[in-house]
Amino acid sequence: xxxxxxxxxxxxxxxxxxxxxxxxxxxxxxxxxxxxxxxxxxxxxxxxxxxxxxxxxxxxxxxxxxxxxxxxxxxxxxxxxxxxxxxxxxxxxxxxxxxxxxxxxxxxxxxxxxxxxxxxxxxxxxxxxxxxxxxxxxxxxxxxxxxxxxxxxxxxxxxxxxxxxxxxxxxxxxxxxxxxxxxxxxxxxxxxxxxxxxxxxxxxxxxxxxxxxxxxxxxxxxxxxxxxxxxxxxxxxxxxxxxxxxxxxxxxxxxxxxxxxxxxxxxxxxxxxxxxxxxxxxxxxxxxxxxxxxxxxxxxxxxxxxxxxxxxxxxxxxxxxxxxxxxxxxxxxxxxxxxxxxxxxxxxxxxxxxxxxxxxxxxxxxxxxxxxxxxxxxxxxxxxxxxxxxxxxxxxxxxxxxxxxxxxxxxxxxxxxxxxxxxxxxxxxxxxxxxxxxxxxxxxxxxxxxxxxxxxxxxxxxxxxxxxxxxxxx
Numbered sequence: 001x002x003x004x005x006x007x008x009x010x011x012x013x014x015x016x017x018x019x020x021x022x023x024x025x026x027x028x029x030x031x032x033x034x035x036x037x038x039x040x041x042x043x044x045x046x047x048x049x050x051x052x053x054x055x056x057x058x059x060x061x062x063x064x065x066x067x068x069x070x071x072x073x074x075x076x077x078x079x080x081x082x083x084x085x086x087x088x089x090x091x092x093x094x095x096x097x098x099x100x101x102x103x104x105x106x107x108x109x110x111x112x113x114x115x116x117x118x119x120x121x122x123x124x125x126x127x128x129x130x131x132x133x134x135x136x137x138x139x140x141x142x143x144x145x146x147x148x149x150x151x152x153x154x155x156x157x158x159x160x161x162x163x164x165x166x167x168x169x170x171x172x173x174x175x176x177x178x179x180x181x182x183x184x185x186x187x188x189x190x191x192x193x194x195x196x197x198x199x200x201x202x203x204x205x206x207x208x209x210x211x212x213x214x215x216x217x218x219x220x221x222x223x224x225x226x227x228x229x230x231x232x233x234x235x236x237x238x239x240x241x242x243x244x245x246x247x248x249x250x251x252x253x254x255x256x257x258x259x260x261x262x263x264x265x266x267x268x269x270x271x272x273x274x275x276x277x278x279x280x281x282x283x284x285x286x287x288x289x290x291x292x293x294x295x296x297x298x299x300x301x302x303x304x305x306x307x308x309x310x311x312x313x314x315x316x317x318x319x320x321x322x323x324x325x326x327x328x329x330x331x332x333x334x335x336x337x338x339x340x341x342x343x344x345x346x347x348x349x350x351x352x353x354x355x356x357x358x359x360x361x362x363x364x365x366x367x368x369x370x371x372x373x374x375x376x377x378x379x380x381x382x383x384x385x386x387x388x389x390x391x392x393x394x395x396x397x398x399x400x401x402x403x404x405x406x407x408x409x410x411x412x413x414x415x416x417x418x419x420x421x422x423x424x425x426x427x428x429x430x431x432x433x434x435x436x437x438x439x440x441x442x443x444x445x446x447x448x449x450x451x452x453x454x455x456x457x458x459x460x461x462x463x464x465x466x467x468x469x470x471x472x473x474x
Contacts, residue, residue: 197432222402228387254384
């Protein structure tokens with residue numbers, strides 16, 4: 001009789017759990033449906049010249065500096081923009097010029113032919129391609145003084161009536177500028193690498209905590225980053241909340257999704273003793289489902305969390321802005337806070353105990369399932385915060401932002417040492433700095449490849465990572 005009552009009670013609890021799950025899924029689906037129906041339509045903006053241009057969700061930048069062979073600025077030269085949009089501007093006293101463009105496509109920048117001949121430029125036009133959804137193509141830089149000399153065909157004296165082939169030469173853009181390494185550019189790239197490394201470290205810390213306590217490498221962690229940025233977009237642009245409240249809203253949503261994931265996915269899988277390999281495959285499927293869910297409800301374009309363009313701040317040779325500094329400061333403070341939590345609180349010490357030996361921690365009275373659930377909640381909340389900061393720093397968030405950075409997160413975690421929170425920060429800083437500094441000598445599209453090459457070299461020397469512990473085998 002007692003066993004019958006226990007069976008009925010278990011069925012009742014399972015039924016209640018599934019009813020709660022269906023209610024949560026219905027609420028989340030209703031929120032996404034409302035967001036999809038209320039996405040504001042993009043408004044075309046005319047091309048305009050600007051003194052300074054910072055890429056945003058609405059604008060790309062076509063800019064450059066006009067200098068002679070002695071690197072002296074050439075002022076007062078008319079620069080014409082053609083292609084997907086048209087415009088005209090004049091170079092400033094320091095030789096700089098810029099256009100803000102609203103549409104993706106190819107743009108041709110032209111200067112007068114007599115100016116090109118006077119200063120010995122190889123070409124009087126250059127073509128760049130702007131793709132606002134690509135972080136590496138939001139800005140097109142044109143340097144006429146860096147264009148390679150074109151080889152002109154020689155005329156034959158006896159063939160006066162023969163049509164001569166013409167060669168159209170375009171000035172090199174990003175790649176040609178990369179060949180000119182200056183102290184200012186080095187400092188700027190180093191600064192950008194540190195900022196990006198801090199944000200990447202914040203993403204990687206949560207992933208490392210999950211790996212340390214469960215042994216699971218979550219391929220859906222990038223989508224938690226994307227979720228944070230998209231929820232901040234919903235807060236600022238759709239609910240019209242201040243940025244701070246939108247960030248808190250995104251963090252709460254992110255933490256709640258982590259709690260629900262452990263409650264209804266990872267907890268039951270652990271209870272059934274499903275291996276980490278099978279769980280990892282589940283994270284891959286969850287990642288793909290979330291990506292296309294985001295794309296369905298929010299579209300494929302970049303969503304700007306903040307529409308205003310911040311004013312530039314000059315710090316010696318470095319040009320930055322207040323949001324970038326604030327984002328870096330918040331990321332650093334959060335990582336320090338997580339470190340203090342792990343080493344100076346009772347729950348943090350319990351988390352480290354579970355990470356070292358879950359069976360021994362359970363034998364000593366620690367509730368391993370509760371600790372893991374808290375870690376999942378904290379990990380997804382940190383990922384959501386990093387998504388908010390990344391969206392502000394990069395002037396937008398897209399449906400696939402997280403997955404594009406996933407390999408860099410894994411690289412940072414592996415380089416710093418699997419299961420170590422501080423190692424994730426150091427690994428992320430190394431990845432960020434190497435990736436940005438490598439653009440001084442290689443094309444910007446290959447910067448992530450250089451960072452992964454550094455990862456391979458370090459692991460060949462120290463397989464356990466920078467802060468990892470060497471495991472004894474046998």
